[in-house]
Amino acid sequence: MVVEGNIESVDVVRKQIDSLSYNIKKIFCENCQEVGIPGNPVDFTEFVVNTIDELVAxxxxxxxxxxxxxxxxxxxxxxxxxxxxxxxxxxxxxxLKNYIAEEYFKMYLSRIQDLEESADDLDMIFSQLKDDQKFNDLTKELEGL
Structure with a gap:
């Protein structure tokens, strides 16, 4: 899988993760005695769903x-x-489930699952398959289409 480095893409993903985790900490922990959702829980849910969509992409x-x-x-x-x-x-x-509609909560959980699957995919591709010659040959062939 090593042809040329393009760490720029990794840095973009890293910055998005940093932004998400910072905003989560800020929303949940800034000036709070206990964890809670200040403001509108629906807005928070939409923020999380949209951010996860970006991270998966x-x-x-x-x-x-x-x-x-x-x-x-x-x-x-x-x-x-x-x-x-x-x-x-x-x-x-x-x-959160006590403050948003069931459909929103299901969407929230679904996006979290998408993020977990993305982590698994990245792990497989960059850890398990990176040295698999058949996989690398197929990848190069598909890139040529």
């Missing part, structure tokens, strides 16, 4: 990016962050 771009072995720690950081964000959002869901 960015991870798709990342899977089509060639990355040098030296850049794999950055990819691993993205994977770990995706998993951490999904875990934290699931914890918040226990509180």
């Amino acid at each position: 960015l991870s798709t771009v990342l899977t089509h990016t060639t990355v040098l072995d030296s850049d794999l720690p950055s990819v691993n950081s993205v994977i770990s962050s995706y998993r951490w964000v999904a875990l934290e959002l699931r914890k918040m869901g226990d509180f």
Whole structure:
């Protein structure tokens, strides 16, 4: 999978994750004695859903990016962050479900699952399949179409 480095894509994903985690901490923890959802829970849910949609799209771009072995720690950081964000959002869901419609809550959980699946896909592609010659040959063939 190593043709040329394009760590720029990893950096874009990293910045999006940082923004999401910062905003989650700010919304939930700034000037709060306990975890709660200040403001409108529906707005928060929409923010999370839209941000996860962006992260999933960015991870798709990342899977089509060639990355040098030296850049794999950055990819691993993205994977770990995706998993951490999904875990934290699931914890918040226990509180959130009491304040939003069931359909919104299902959408919220579905997007979290999408994020977890993106982490799994990234892990498989950059950890398990990166040295698989058949996979790399097929990838190059598909890129040529």
